[in-house]
Amino acid sequence: MSKALIGYILSIIALLVAIWLGVSVGSVKVPISTLWDTGADAIATNIVWKIRMPRVVLAGLVGASLAIAGAAFQGLLKNPLADPYTLGVSSGASVGAVATLFFGISVPFLGIFTLPVFSMIGALVTMLLVITFAKLVDRSMKMETIILTGIIFSSFLGSVISLMIALTGEELRQIIGWLLGSVSMRGWSFVQMALPFVVIGTILLWLNRRELNAMLFGEERAKHLGVNVKKRKMMILIGGSMLTGTAVAVSGTIGFVGLVVPHMTRLLFGSDNRHVLPLSFINGAALLIICDLVSRTIISPTELPIGVITAFIGAPVFAFIFFRQRKKGGI
Amino acid sequence: MLQVRNVSGGYDHKLIVKNVSFEVGKGEMLGILGPNGSGKSTLLKVISGILHMAAGEVLIEGKSLRSHSSKELAKKMAVLPQLHSHAFSHSVRDTIALGRYPHQSGLFSSWSVGDETAVIEAMQLTAMERYEHQMLDLLSGGEQQRVFVAQALAQQAPLLLLDEPTNHLDIAHQKQLLDTIKTQAIEKGITIISVFHDINLASLYCDRLLLMDQGEVQVIGAPHEVVKKDQIESVYQARISTNPHPERPKPQITILPDVNEKRNDELITSENFQVTAELVVFQAETQLKTWSSAVINAGSGWYKNFVNRRVDASYACDNVQEEMLEYLADNGFSEADTVGMMTAVKTTDAVIKEYDTPFGSIVIMVTAGVGNAVDVSRTHEVEMLPAIGTINTWIIVNGELSDEAFIQSVITATESKTKALAFEQVKDPRTGTIATGTSTDSVLIAATQKGTHIPYAGPITEIGKKIGFGVYECTVEAIQVYKKAKGWE
Numbered sequence: 001m002s003k004a005l006i007g008y009i010l011s012i013i014a015l016l017v018a019i020w021l022g023v024s025v026g027s028v029k030v031p032i033s034t035l036w037d038t039g040a041d042a043i044a045t046n047i048v049w050k051i052r053m054p055r056v057v058l059a060g061l062v063g064a065s066l067a068i069a070g071a072a073f074q075g076l077l078k079n080p081l082a083d084p085y086t087l088g089v090s091s092g093a094s095v096g097a098v099a100t101l102f103f104g105i106s107v108p109f110l111g112i113f114t115l116p117v118f119s120m121i122g123a124l125v126t127m128l129l130v131i132t133f134a135k136l137v138d139r140s141m142k143m144e145t146i147i148l149t150g151i152i153f154s155s156f157l158g159s160v161i162s163l164m165i166a167l168t169g170e171e172l173r174q175i176i177g178w179l180l181g182s183v184s185m186r187g188w189s190f191v192q193m194a195l196p197f198v199v200i201g202t203i204l205l206w207l208n209r210r211e212l213n214a215m216l217f218g219e220e221r222a223k224h225l226g227v228n229v230k231k232r233k234m235m236i237l238i239g240g241s242m243l244t245g246t247a248v249a250v251s252g253t254i255g256f257v258g259l260v261v262p263h264m265t266r267l268l269f270g271s272d273n274r275h276v277l278p279l280s281f282i283n284g285a286a287l288l289i290i291c292d293l294v295s296r297t298i299i300s301p302t303e304l305p306i307g308v309i310t311a312f313i314g315a316p317v318f319a320f321i322f323f324r325q326r327k328k329g330g331i
Numbered sequence: 332m333l334q335v336r337n338v339s340g341g342y343d344h345k346l347i348v349k350n351v352s353f354e355v356g357k358g359e360m361l362g363i364l365g366p367n368g369s370g371k372s373t374l375l376k377v378i379s380g381i382l383h384m385a386a387g388e389v390l391i392e393g394k395s396l397r398s399h400s401s402k403e404l405a406k407k408m409a410v411l412p413q414l415h416s417h418a419f420s421h422s423v424r425d426t427i428a429l430g431r432y433p434h435q436s437g438l439f440s441s442w443s444v445g446d447e448t449a450v451i452e453a454m455q456l457t458a459m460e461r462y463e464h465q466m467l468d469l470l471s472g473g474e475q476q477r478v479f480v481a482q483a484l485a486q487q488a489p490l491l492l493l494d495e496p497t498n499h500l501d502i503a504h505q506k507q508l509l510d511t512i513k514t515q516a517i518e519k520g521i522t523i524i525s526v527f528h529d530i531n532l533a534s535l536y537c538d539r540l541l542l543m544d545q546g547e548v549q550v551i552g553a554p555h556e557v558v559k560k561d562q563i564e565s566v567y568q569a570r571i572s573t574n575p576h577p578e579r580p581k582p583q584i585t586i587l588p589d590v591n592e593k594r595n596d597e598l599i600t601s602e603n604f605q606v607t608a609e610l611v612v613f614q615a616e617t618q619l620k621t622w623s624s625a626v627i628n629a630g631s632g633w634y635k636n637f638v639n640r641r642v643d644a645s646y647a648c649d650n651v652q653e654e655m656l657e658y659l660a661d662n663g664f665s666e667a668d669t670v671g672m673m674t675a676v677k678t679t680d681a682v683i684k685e686y687d688t689p690f691g692s693i694v695i696m697v698t699a700g701v702g703n704a705v706d707v708s709r710t711h712e713v714e715m716l717p718a719i720g721t722i723n724t725w726i727i728v729n730g731e732l733s734d735e736a737f738i739q740s741v742i743t744a745t746e747s748k749t750k751a752l753a754f755e756q757v758k759d760p761r762t763g764t765i766a767t768g769t770s771t772d773s774v775l776i777a778a779t780q781k782g783t784h785i786p787y788a789g790p791i792t793e794i795g796k797k798i799g800f801g802v803y804e805c806t807v808e809a810i811q812v813y814k815k816a817k818g819w820e
Contacts, residue, residue, distance in 0.1 A: 226402040
């Protein structure tokens with residue numbers, strides 16, 4: 001059996017287990033059978049369908065989006081430390097989202113999709129700026145250069161958000177909690193809001209799985225291999241930004257998922273992007289469902305922001321990857 | 332196959348390549364040469380479409396480069412850039428399989444039998460099969476380079492562009508890689524354009540060379556038309572000398588250093604000779620440039636020990652060279668430094684004389700055994716077995732001899748040796764005519780290559796006069812000594 005096939009089997013099992021735990025564990029223990037048992041207790045059914053299930057699905061979508069976007073960014077930039085958070089793209093998406101609320105923007109034909117769309121635009125613009133700036137600093141786009149540029153943009157955009165919040169007074173204070181990242185109390189409407197973009201973004205990235213493999217050897221090499229680099233790069237950037245923007249719009253800034261998941265996937269099942277992308281998607285979903293479970297149960301009844309949990313896992317992994325890359329002398 | 336017409340190009344605002352035109356035919360290998368910054372890599376990048384082409388056009392099989400889509404172009408042209416680093420670990424097989432990218436299309440683009448065959452063949456050609464499942468970053472630089480060659484070959488494009496493919500490779504890998512590529516050109520008719528740093532490799536493997544200087548084509552043509560001393564020296568601004576390759580009709584170059592080493596200006600005199608019961612030995616402080624027909628280290632080279640060894644008339648050995656080398660080593664002469672000859676004559680009968688000339692002296696040594704004398708103009712008439720009896724002539728010169736002078740010295744020495752034999756009435760016993768030499772004569776010319784430059788050594792030059800007279804005098808004397816020893820007189 002190939003490494004990749006084992007990867008798919010294990011990852012799907014992990015996701016099912018995560019969903020099962022996510023649905024059944026909490027302040028009230030609910031058996032998973034409630035999902036399909038029509039004769040189940042009404043309160044339990046309510047808890048499962050109105051609270052737990054949307055939360056699990058949303059966490060799954062957000063985790064999947066961030067993980068696959070991270071995997072794509074890493075491949076595109078040949079940079080194992082790249083992820084929506086470290087690149088500053090999440091901050092860009094936050095600015096887009098906060099600005100939408102701040103200016104009360106509503107575009108009629110976008111309806112409920114106004115927020116994610118503006119969030120995506122913020123993400124894409126930031127991504128393009130980060131890449132352009134990093135290229136200006138250092139044509140070879142070293143790992144450190146890109147991450148430093150990401151930090152510069154994150155800090156700047158963070159202050160823009162703080163400014164907007166300060167200017168509005170009380171109204172947007174609640175945004176601060178949202179900024180730290182959470183999937184609680186969102187309900188099915190948020191799932192509805194996110195789902196189309198998650199699907200489109202994922203397809204965009206998946207269509208470029210082989211191109212990403214070629215780009216790992218550099219854009220020039222990819223071009224010689226017959227990849228239409230300009231077009232493919234744009235597709236990947238738009239797909240990645242769409243997923244990041246959507247994730248941020250529904251759950252705020254959740255860091256490091258896009259870093260940890262693809263890295264672990266590569267470590268376990270190889271670095272062929274034809275498998276790294278789908279496997280990251282599945283595992284990203286599983287990881288965030290578990291993180292969300294931990295965040296709401298660890299100091300229950302108080303909830304920790306989910307970003308706290310992911311950063312707790314992600315920062316050490318970040319340090320580890322950085323250490324290993326430097327040791328290897330790569331890049 | 333490929334036509335490049337008046338191409339100019341480079342980076343954003345700076346034209347590096349100016350008005351370059353050339354054509355390459357199917358199955359041909361073209362090498363691009365030029366000093367650093369002459370635009371050779373840039374030219375390759377312009378041709379491959381990576382860099383901006385400001386003017387001109389590139390036609391592949393008669394169709395403009397620009398009218399190809401990315402995939403179409405990759406089917407026609409594979410490019411091997413210089414070694415590069417990568418962040419993630421890929422298996423060798425996956426990396427090579429990426430070469431099939433342009434041949435796959437559609438959403439799911441399944442892996443076809445043709446894809447598989449191409450990958451396997453590329454691995455076989457580069458001898459990478461046993462590394463198939465290894466990770467790329469665990470391989471050495473040379474092996475990685477071979478993986479990328481395999482990737483380019485898997486692309487199965489009729490045109491292959493290479494940018495300094497042998498960079499960072501040791502000579503075994505350089506040879507292996509270029510042999511593989513050249514074989515593809517010969518057997519499959521693949522057209523190859525490669526940038527080279529190494530003029531010798533380019534000359535050896537390419538059918539034609541293009542020499543660039545400051546972004547323009549200086550000359551394009553067969554290696555012997557391009558690798559010329561004056562041309563290379565003016566483009567590269569370095570002193571070189573050219574010489575033929577020992578096996579192939581291709582010119583090679585050698586760098587001539589401009590370093591002032593501590594010079595040994597000591598002159599060679601007859602004092603450098605030592606004669607023992609078994610050996611006539613000449614030892615110099617520093618190496619002399621030598622041309623000889625000796626047993627050990629014949630041909631040209633730089634040596635400082637010259638040994639004329641006496642062997643018995645009954646000396647017989649299956650492998651003379653091996654026995655001689657052993658003998659020299661036992662007597663403290665290293666193979667690297669020593670020219671060795673053999674004679675049956677008593678070493679004490681060697682005639683050694685020094686002759687003064689206006690530019691510095693020459694020293695001549697002759698041992699003559701004429702028991703086996705032959706008349707070269709009559710040897711075709713009689714069957715002859717090799718026999719003992721040799722005239723060994725050494726001429727050692729304080730001066731700098733040109734190649735012509737070395738050869739003329741040999742001619743002059745031979746002519747005077749023959750004259751000496753005539754004077755002494757040495758006859759070929761089989762024909763009864765005057766002999767011209769023996770069947771196994773050897774000659775050695777050695778020069779310090781310091782002091783006066785001596786361009787010619789014909790009979791009427793200063794050195795020719797001395798060689799002519801000296802060799803004659805020494806040979807006559809050596810024959811007389813030989814005759815006396817044999818009791819002929």
